[in-house]
Amino acid sequence: MGEVAEPAGAEASAAASAERVDTDVLIVGAGPSGLMLAVCLAKLGVDAIIVDGKSGPTRESRALAVQARSMELYDQLGLVDRVLAERSAASVVVPGAGRGRRPFGRVPLRAFGTGVTPYREITVFEQSRNERLLVDALGELGRDVRWQHRLERLDVVAGAATSVIATVVGPSGSEFIHARYCVGADGAHSVVRGALGVPFEGVTNEHTFSISDAAGVTGLVDDAVNVRITAEHFLLAFPMGPGRARLLGVVRDGDRDESGELSEALVRGMLEREFGVGYEASAWFTTYRLHHRLAARFRQGACFLVGDAAHIHSPVGAQGMNTGLQEAHNLACALADVLVDGMPDARLDRYEAERRPVGKRLVATTDRAFGVITSATPLARFVRGRIVPFIGPLNCTGTACPSAWCAASPPNSGSRRTCSGVTRVGRGALDCAPIAPISCVATGS
Numbered sequence: 001m002g003e004v005a006e007p008a009g010a011e012a013s014a015a016a017s018a019e020r021v022d023t024d025v026l027i028v029g030a031g032p033s034g035l036m037l038a039v040c041l042a043k044l045g046v047d048a049i050i051v052d053g054k055s056g057p058t059r060e061s062r063a064l065a066v067q068a069r070s071m072e073l074y075d076q077l078g079l080v081d082r083v084l085a086e087r088s089a090a091s092v093v094v095p096g097a098g099r100g101r102r103p104f105g106r107v108p109l110r111a112f113g114t115g116v117t118p119y120r121e122i123t124v125f126e127q128s129r130n131e132r133l134l135v136d137a138l139g140e141l142g143r144d145v146r147w148q149h150r151l152e153r154l155d156v157v158a159g160a161a162t163s164v165i166a167t168v169v170g171p172s173g174s175e176f177i178h179a180r181y182c183v184g185a186d187g188a189h190s191v192v193r194g195a196l197g198v199p200f201e202g203v204t205n206e207h208t209f210s211i212s213d214a215a216g217v218t219g220l221v222d223d224a225v226n227v228r229i230t231a232e233h234f235l236l237a238f239p240m241g242p243g244r245a246r247l248l249g250v251v252r253d254g255d256r257d258e259s260g261e262l263s264e265a266l267v268r269g270m271l272e273r274e275f276g277v278g279y280e281a282s283a284w285f286t287t288y289r290l291h292h293r294l295a296a297r298f299r300q301g302a303c304f305l306v307g308d309a310a311h312i313h314s315p316v317g318a319q320g321m322n323t324g325l326q327e328a329h330n331l332a333c334a335l336a337d338v339l340v341d342g343m344p345d346a347r348l349d350r351y352e353a354e355r356r357p358v359g360k361r362l363v364a365t366t367d368r369a370f371g372v373i374t375s376a377t378p379l380a381r382f383v384r385g386r387i388v389p390f391i392g393p394l395n396c397t398g399t400a401c402p403s404a405w406c407a408a409s410p411p412n413s414g415s416r417r418t419c420s421g422v423t424r425v426g427r428g429a430l431d432c433a434p435i436a437p438i439s440c441v442a443t444g445s
């Protein structure tokens, strides 16, 4: 990305032939994070354009669980009834320790949410459905995603009301989108983050995750999140309706065939051998390497990063999509405060101040959890294989909170508190009062 006063030379002649579009906020990427941002900005009356290089919403299920805080956001947007009508719900976690052993017991999730949230279960509502829900909501608000429009280049303009010029290529050629602010919601390989030169710090894990969206599943407790652990392997299973489940497993090098390939047949064999879990067919099977990374900055000048563009981590805890949804909501409120209510630009600094610590803790928590699950030391194997089956039933009283889920829905700027501590009903359809301590600095109240 360059910082330029105005387009010059070859760019100037290209600029002359390409269409120019002006907006207050350019959102790059129409995954869950970008779509949530677009819907919130539309509700809040902020001028915005959203572009995505794909031809439409994702068809893969990908992220599965909608956490309580995200349900509260859908509630604020008037969308929660649509989710409740289509979702399946898991209200217990059933831990266990491998084949032939009885599950430890049942950890009731509802108890943790009592008095905290009306959404006390894990809502199973796939990413593809979240995206469709938000695309429809955006359309009902009179706005559309510009599909098949890919960001190719981003320039920051110094000292002008327009702060970024984005070169976007679509089916009918290039256009220059001039915007006051740009949000990179463009996923793990973010072009915006790359253009800004923001480091994506962290590690790539040596292990591989497998995902099967399976039908005709046997060996699991129904309507529950099943967690199984053995000395070598780990399985996390989310219910997806009668007889169906998302099976997330950690695969070791020893599970691969001689050529290093990891077929679905091999993974099925491992699930059967290690956990006594079988299935008839899968609608989706994939494997992927895990990364734990966090962007060094969530804001740089007129540009922001949200969702996977800002952090990636293991799916243990099912928080990737949820964190992005919650960041988008936070940032939308900040942008509306500045662009609609005329608050100083410094108000936007609170997005990073409020959300980066959440992302940092999330990446650290999931990295630690993943380390415990996958460590190959003899001690770790012994603990997983011998100690956990022994002490697990003693500890599983139903009062211990699975820490990954506790970290999933931290209080954020959707909190109802304001500087004065007075409960605010919200900005029209959206309740987006900021968290108190930082807002007191920024607003002077």
Ligand SMILES: Cc1cc2nc3c(=O)[nH]c(=O)nc-3n(C[C@H](O)[C@H](O)[C@H](O)COP(=O)(O)OP(=O)(O)OC[C@H]3O[C@@H](n4cnc5c(N)ncnc54)[C@H](O)[C@@H]3O)c2cc1C
Binding pocket: 028, 029, 030, 031, 032, 033, 034, 051, 052, 053, 054, 062, 063, 064, 065, 127, 149, 150, 151, 152, 185, 186, 187, 188, 190, 191, 211, 286, 288, 306, 307, 308, 309, 315, 317, 318, 319, 320, 321, 322, 324
């Ligand atoms: C195989 C797989 C399984 C997963 N399973 C889970 C799970 O079980 N639980 C969970 O919580 N999370 C899971 N995740 C992670 C979850 O999918 C992400 O956290 C979530 O999609 C992040 O949303 P996002 O909107 O930030 O980014 P994305 O969903 O990645 O969306 C980014 C969008 O930006 C667009 N884009 C990219 N570059 C450009 C460009 N230059 N110009 C225009 N558009 C661009 C892309 O087309 C895409 O639509 C999984 C991910 C994968 C890949």
